[in-house]
Amino acid sequence: xxxxxxxxxxxxxxxxxxxxxxxxxxxxxxxxxxxxxxxxxxxxxxxxxxxxxxxxxxxxxxxxxxxxxxxxxxxxxxxxxxxxxxxxxxxxxxxxxxxxxxxxxxxxxxxxxxxxxxxxxxxxxxxxxxxxxxxxxxxxxxxxxxxxxxxxxxxxxxxxxxxxxxxxxxxxxxxxxxxxxxxxxxxxxxxxxxxxxxxxxxxxxxxxxxxxxxxxxxxxxxxxxxxxxxxxxxxxxxxxxxxxxxxxxxxxxxx
Amino acid sequence: xxxxxxxxxxxxxxxxxxxxxxxxxxxxxxxxxxxxxxxxxxxxxxxxxxxxxxxxxxxxxxxxxxxxxxxxxxxxxxxxxxxxxxxxxxxxxxxxxxxxxxxxxxxxxxxxxxxxxxxxxxxxxxxxxxxxxxxxxxxxxxxxxxxxxxxxxxxxxxxxxxxxxxxxxxxxxxxxxxxxxxxxxxxxxxxxxxxxxxxxxxxxxxxxxxxxxxxxxxxxxxxxxxxxxxxxxxxxxxxxxxxxxxxxxxxxxxxxxxxxxxxxxxxxxxxxxxxxxxxxxxxxxxxxxxxxxxxxxxxxxxxxxxxxxxxxxxxxxxxxxxxxxxxxxxxxxxxxxxxxxxxxxxxxxxxxxx
Numbered sequence: 154x155x156x157x158x159x160x161x162x163x164x165x166x167x168x169x170x171x172x173x174x175x176x177x178x179x180x181x182x183x184x185x186x187x188x189x190x191x192x193x194x195x196x197x198x199x200x201x202x203x204x205x206x207x208x209x210x211x212x213x214x215x216x217x218x219x220x221x222x223x224x225x226x227x228x229x230x231x232x233x234x235x236x237x238x239x240x241x242x243x244x245x246x247x248x249x250x251x252x253x254x255x256x257x258x259x260x261x262x263x264x265x266x267x268x269x270x271x272x273x274x275x276x277x278x279x280x281x282x283x284x285x286x287x288x289x290x291x292x293x294x295x296x297x298x299x300x301x302x303x304x305x306x307x308x309x310x311x312x313x314x315x316x317x318x319x320x321x322x323x324x325x326x327x328x329x330x331x332x333x334x335x336x337x338x339x340x341x342x343x344x345x346x347x348x349x350x351x352x353x354x355x356x357x358x359x360x361x362x363x364x365x366x367x368x369x370x371x372x373x374x375x376x377x378x379x380x381x382x383x384x385x386x387x388x389x390x391x392x393x394x395x396x397x398x399x400x401x402x403x404x405x406x407x408x
Numbered sequence: 409x410x411x412x413x414x415x416x417x418x419x420x421x422x423x424x425x426x427x428x429x430x431x432x433x434x435x436x437x438x439x440x441x442x443x444x445x446x447x448x449x450x451x452x453x454x455x456x457x458x459x460x461x462x463x464x465x466x467x468x469x470x471x472x473x474x475x476x477x478x479x480x481x482x483x484x485x486x487x488x489x490x491x492x493x494x495x496x497x498x499x500x501x502x503x504x505x506x507x508x509x510x511x512x513x514x515x516x517x518x519x520x521x522x523x524x525x526x527x528x529x530x531x532x533x534x535x536x537x538x539x540x541x542x543x544x545x546x547x548x549x550x551x552x553x554x555x556x557x558x559x560x561x562x563x564x565x566x567x568x569x570x571x572x573x574x575x576x577x578x579x580x581x582x583x584x585x586x587x588x589x590x591x592x593x594x595x596x597x598x599x600x601x602x603x604x605x606x607x608x609x610x611x612x613x614x615x616x617x618x619x620x621x622x623x624x625x626x627x628x629x630x631x632x633x634x635x636x637x638x639x640x641x642x643x644x645x646x647x648x649x650x651x652x653x654x655x656x657x658x659x660x661x662x663x664x665x666x667x668x669x670x671x672x673x674x675x676x677x678x679x680x681x682x683x684x685x686x687x688x689x690x691x692x693x694x695x696x697x698x699x700x701x702x703x704x705x706x707x708x709x710x711x712x713x714x715x716x717x718x719x720x721x722x723x724x725x726x727x728x729x730x731x732x733x734x735x736x737x738x739x740x741x742x743x744x745x746x747x748x749x750x751x752x753x754x755x756x757x758x759x760x761x762x
Contacts, residue, residue, distance in 0.1 A: 204641060230643035244634035246698065247627075255631045259643025261624055265652055268623025269616040275623065282624070322643055 157182045157326050157357050163212035165202055172198040174381040185348065185358045187368045190378035191401060196361040197239060200330050204236045205229045231259040235324035237315045239331040243303040249314045250299040253286035256321025289317040293347065309340045316347060327351060329360040333367050345371050411618055414701065415611060422607045426600060438603045440715040445606035446668040448707035449613060451691050452700055453660030456617055459698035460626065461653045462633030463544060466685045467555035468661050470562035471532045473680030475662025476669035478528035480578040481571055482519035491517055521584040525666045532662030533655055540654040563680045577676030584670035592670040602671060613660060617700055629653055683724045690731040696741020706742065
C-alpha cells in the first residue's frame with residue numbers, strides 16, 4: 154500500500170530537551186493509526202510538527218507524495234490534512250454551525266470583494282457550505298445543536314463540533330489529538346464509534362491517545378513514543394505483549 | 409433579505425431627521441450630523457477590524473489624516489510656478505489639474521479633487537500595507553503599542569512638515585465636485601445635499617460591511633478573532649486576511665478624511681492626534697466591539713454631542729472616562745447592557761446579605 158503520510162527522521166528540540174528525536178513512520182491509506190506514549194513522550198509535539206504548527210529542526214514530512222515540512226498550517230490544511238486539538242479550540246461567539254462552516258474555508262473561494270458586494274455566484278457557494286456543514290453535524294448526531302453557540306455546549310458535544318469542523322475541510326488525513334481526553338467511559342465509547350464511522354467514509358486517521366482501551370479497540374497499527382524516540386511500531390496485539398512497552402507503562406519492577 | 413431591513417430603517421431615519429430639522433427650522437444641526445457621519449465611517453471600519461477580526465488599532469486617526477492631508481495638499485498646492493515643466497503640462501492635459509484664480513486674482517493650478525481623493529486613499533492603502541505586514545504579527549497589547557507608535561509618528565510629521573502647514577494645518581481646501589450638481593463643501597446652500605452625501609456614504613459602507621460580515625471572508629475574520637491558530641489550521645491564510653481587513657479599514661478611514669476635509673474646507677493636526685484614535689477605539693467599545701450597528705449609533709451620537717459642545721472643554725476627559733466605565737460595567741457595549749437581569753442580580757445579592 155502506498156503511504157498517505159511518511160514521517161522521516163523528524164527532530165525537534167526545545168532548549169535542552171530533545172522533544173522529538175529521529176522519529177520515522179508511515180501511515181497507509183484507509184488506516185487508523187495511533188501514537189501512544191507516557192506523558193511528555195513528545196506525542197503532541199509530533200502532531201504539531203506534522204500539521205505545520207511548529208517547524209521541525211530537521212527531517213521530512215511527506216503527505217500524498219509532497220514534502221510539507223516548512224509549509225504554513227493553512228497550506229497543509231488545503232492540501233487535505235485536518236486536525237483537532239487536545240484542549241478543544243472552537244471559535245467563541247460563533248454557533249456550532251458557523252464553526253463547521255469555517256471548516257469549509259479551504260474548499261471554497263469567495264473573497265473580500267465578492268463578500269462585500271454579495272455577488273450572486275457566492276449565494277450558491279454559501280448555500281453549499283451551509284448544507285454540507287449541517288450534514289456533518291447530523292453525521293455527528295448534533296444536528297439539533299446547530300444554532301447554539303459552540304463554546305456553551307457540553308464538553309463531548311464541543312468535541313463533536315471540532316470533528317465536524319475538521320471533516321468539513323474534506324481531509325484525506327485526519328489528525329486527532331487525544332480525542333478521548335476529559336471524556337468518561339461511555340463518551341469514550343461514543344468517540345471510538347465516531348472514529349470508525351469517519352474511517353468508513355474513506356478518511357485515514359492518525360490519532361494521539363492516552364486512553365489504552367480506545368487505542369487497542371480501533372487502531373490498525375500503533376507507534377509507541379518514549380522520551381521523543383520511537384520504541385515500537387506494530388499491530389495492537391503485538392504492542393500489548395511488547396516487553397519494552399510494558400516496562401515504560403508499568404515500570405520494570407525494581408522500585 | 410432580512411439583513412437589509414435595518415438598513416432601510418436607517419435610510420428612513422436619515423430622511424426623517426432631515427425633514428424634522430426642516431420643519432423645526434433647526435437646519436444648523438445638519439452640519440454636525442454631517443461631520444458625525446464621516447467620523448462614524450471611520451468607526452464602522454475600525455469596528456470591523458477590532459470587533460470582528462479582533463485586531464486593535466490605535467493609529468486610525470493617522471490613516472484619517474493621511475487621507476485628509478494628502479487631498480488637502482494636492483488640491484491647494486499651487487503648481488503655477490512649475491506650469492512649463494513637462495510633467496505638469498502632461499498632467500494638465502489629461503485633466504488631472506484644474507486652473508482657477510484665487511481671491512486676489514492670482515493664477516492657481518491644483519490637482520483635480522477626484523484625482524486627489526484617489527491618490528489620498530491609495531497613499532493610506534500603501535502605508536497600511538507596509539505597516540500592517542510586520543505589525544500584524546503582534547498580538548494584543550503589543551499590536552496596540554505598535555499602532556500607537558505609528559499614530560504618534562503621523563501626528564509629529566504633520567506638526568513638523570511645512571507642506572502640511574505645521575500647527576496651522578491647511579485651509580481654503582476647495583469643494584469636491586462628485587457629480588455635476590453634487591459637491592462636497594461647507595457652503596450654506598449645500599447643507600442639505602452634503603448631509604445626504606455623507607449619510608449616503610455611510611449607508612453604502614454599512615451595506616458593504618454587513619455583507620462582508622455574513623460572507624465566507626467575514627466568518628474567517630471572526631474565526632481569527634476567536635482562535636487564530638485553529639483558523640490557520642482550518643485553511644484560513646490568517647496573515648493575509650488580517651492584512652486585508654487592516655488595509656480595508658485604513659482605506660475607509662482615509663476616504664472619510666478626504667470627504668471631511670473638503671467639507672470643512674481644511675484640516676488641522678488635531679485630526680491626527682492620539683486622542684482622536686483613542687476616541688475611535690472608545691466608541692467602538694461603547695458600541696459593543698462586534699456590533700457594527702452599535703458602532704454606528706454610538707459613533708453618531710457621541711460625536712454629535714461632542715461637536716455640539718455638550719462636553720465643553722472636558723471633551724477628551726469625557727471620552728477617557730467613557731472608556732473606563734464601559735470596560736468596567738458594560739464590556740459587551742451599552743446596547744447589550746442587560747440592565748434588568750443585572751438589577752435583579754444586584755437585588756438578590758443585597759437580599760442575601762441581610
